[in-house]
Amino acid sequence: MDWGRFAQDMAAMARELLAQESVDSTLGRITGSAVELVEGCDASGILVLHDSTVQSLAPSEQLVIDSDALQARLNEGPCFDAARTRGGERVFRIHDLTEFQPRWPSFVPQAQKLGIGSMMGFLLYTEEEELGALNFYSRRSGAFTQASELAGWLLASHAAVAFSSARSHAQLENAIATRHVIGEAMGILMGSHHLTEDQAFDVLRRYSQENNVKLREVARQICERGGLE
Structure with a gap:
């Protein structure tokens, strides 16, 4: 990864987030940036839990909606876990969904049928609140590397602040x-x-x-x- 170019793109994205006029446009720019900036990412979305109800925000394509709906139906899945974590894991990276994943035995085989090869996600949080999970999808196995994870962390950090600010402004x-x-x-x-x-x-x-x-x-x-x- 060209980290110099990535830093420039991230700075430009951060400025664009501040310029968005609504919560929806802010979230759309976040998930759009995930696909543009994170190596290996084919699709992205934000999953939010309201009690036991799952809400898909700014999905970049239908694959995200289908994955969120599957996790809601099964009450199981990595994005689901990331969104509801409390002081626990704030990131997940599944290298290969063709491999057995004991934490999500029902979700993984059905996710494969959706065409998902690998996944990665981050809890969106600030010091005051937890906002949901920013999730990354690839149709290829092994698409997300350590560099992808670092890039995802940086994007999620900017995204959490922008999301919280936009929501506070709307409120x-x-x-x-x-x-x-x-x-x-x-x-x-x-x-x-x-x-x-x-x-x-x-x-x-x-x-x-x-x-x-x-x-x-x-x-x-x-x-x-x-x-x-």
């Missing part, structure tokens, strides 16, 4: 938007029913609880309709 934007729409709805109720600010918010809260509708959705309906029906 902040969502919170600001929610406050704005709730404030607008309260203003409508205060003007149409001669309520105080506290009384208007109490109306919103009670309607939300009694109808099992999120507060933001109640506020949005009021803004659209000019009041509660």
Whole structure:
């Protein structure tokens, strides 16, 4: 591997990640960079676990989706393990899926049928949170070397920071938007029913609880309709 060229490409990728405008575009650039920059990588994706539910984020091709779905169905697999690790292994590299893998006896033979020859993955984490696993796939056995693993580690480190930052930014934007729409709805109720600010918010809260509708959705309906029906 030409490490000088790789360092330049990694720096360019890091700048591009900072320039992305959404979580989805950030994740898409991460998995796209995996295929472009990591030697041996044919496909890439990010697997996230929500309790026992598997979510495939920014898969570069159908192979990733099929692998994630297989691991979810079997409740077994290397990407699955990497995504749910807690203080344990943060990387895996399977040199050859034609060899017996005692940790994943059900997954490996079915992964072979999907056309996967070798795999590698890294836990995406920051000091504050664990975000899922960045996974690399090759259709060839023995595609991932020590150099591939080092390159993957570097990419995963940049990816974790970018992913966390993009998600925090999206959450902040969502919170600001929610406050704005709730404030607008309260203003409508205060003007149409001669309520105080506290009384208007109490109306919103009670309607939300009694109808099992999120507060933001109640506020949005009021803004659209000019009041509660």
